[in-house]
Amino acid sequence: MGLMNQYTAAIQRDGDHWIGWIEEIPGVNGQSATREDLLEDLRSALIEALEMNRQAAKDAAGRDFEEVPISA
16 A cells, blocks of 8 residues: 555444544444444545545556655
8 A cells, every 4th residue: 555644533422332434535434332343444444445446546547647646
């Protein structure tokens, strides 16, 4: 994997479970029985979403493209 970034998880207790979202990446969310499990689930979902987005971008670019690191 390339650059390592930091993301923000918004989490809260919801009855007997914990729910949460990654603020910067729409659609990355989860629900777990414990706070620790939720954070691990969110981390896994984030990695999967980033890998899928990365591959989709490469597929859309075709064969002749350049990858350039940028930061915000």
